[in-house]
Amino acid sequence: MPRLNKYIASTGTCSRRKADELITEGKVRVNDSVITELGFYVREKDRVYINGKIVKPMKLEYYRFYKPAGYITSSEDERGRKTIYDIIPPELKHLKPVGRLDKDSTGLIILTNDGDLINEMTHPSIKVPKIYSVKINGKLTHAQAEEMFNGIVIETDTGEQKKAFAEVVPIEINNKSSLVQVKLYQGINRQIRKMFAKLGFEVEVLKRIQHATITLEGLKKGQVKIIKPKQIKELKGYLSKLTDN
Numbered sequence: 001m002p003r004l005n006k007y008i009a010s011t012g013t014c015s016r017r018k019a020d021e022l023i024t025e026g027k028v029r030v031n032d033s034v035i036t037e038l039g040f041y042v043r044e045k046d047r048v049y050i051n052g053k054i055v056k057p058m059k060l061e062y063y064r065f066y067k068p069a070g071y072i073t074s075s076e077d078e079r080g081r082k083t084i085y086d087i088i089p090p091e092l093k094h095l096k097p098v099g100r101l102d103k104d105s106t107g108l109i110i111l112t113n114d115g116d117l118i119n120e121m122t123h124p125s126i127k128v129p130k131i132y133s134v135k136i137n138g139k140l141t142h143a144q145a146e147e148m149f150n151g152i153v154i155e156t157d158t159g160e161q162k163k164a165f166a167e168v169v170p171i172e173i174n175n176k177s178s179l180v181q182v183k184l185y186q187g188i189n190r191q192i193r194k195m196f197a198k199l200g201f202e203v204e205v206l207k208r209i210q211h212a213t214i215t216l217e218g219l220k221k222g223q224v225k226i227i228k229p230k231q232i233k234e235l236k237g238y239l240s241k242l243t244d245n
Helices: 004-010 016-024 115-122 142-150 191-198 229-244
Strands: 028-030 048-050 053-055 062-067 106-112 130-136 152-155 161-164 167-173 178-184 203-211 224-226
Touching: 004 016, 004 028, 004 048, 004 115, 016 028, 016 115, 106 115, 115 229, 130 191, 142 167, 152 191, 161 191, 178 191, 191 203
Parallel strands: 106 203
Antiparallel strands: 028 048, 048 053, 062 106, 062 224, 130 178, 130 203, 152 161, 167 178
């Protein structure tokens, strides 16, 4: 028997944490009774309602998508820009992205209807790593890589000044350009571009190659592939270890 918050998350309505809020606010009914107890367990024959509407578990789906440049990570855009939903298969348009990539960036986006997974993968307190392959227009020094590791203050979209951190590993460095691998644990919009800009560099190529245990390997630009059950099991096991720490 699943706990009520887990049951609600399995319907795709929201994450487990949001389900807890709905329960404590008295918006959840099981059969004929409003349930406000977070530890309540749902039996197989029970009917669960949210705001008077019945909800049922759905089949959870997980896909990898190689986002090309020129598309924003959104279902719609008030400025009329192209979105990833213009190019993913129609039968997958009900899925949501786990995190975002800006318009000019490429690489891995996980698509799913698992609200609980989305919350765990993107919640700032869990610090799920994301790895990027980045090319900049100049020679990055060891001292500059150390500066990024120790933190650089950048401006967020809301105008707030925030210290951003990145682990940078050099791959190929010359006087004209630097190819590096960047690992992030934060989720500040355009973080990598802003950090390099503070050091006087322009990002020429930015591609996400890994998110937690899921990689871009074997995908072509614009391609979508199902994530195998074994990979999902590994991913959830990895996330479980992160949340236990």
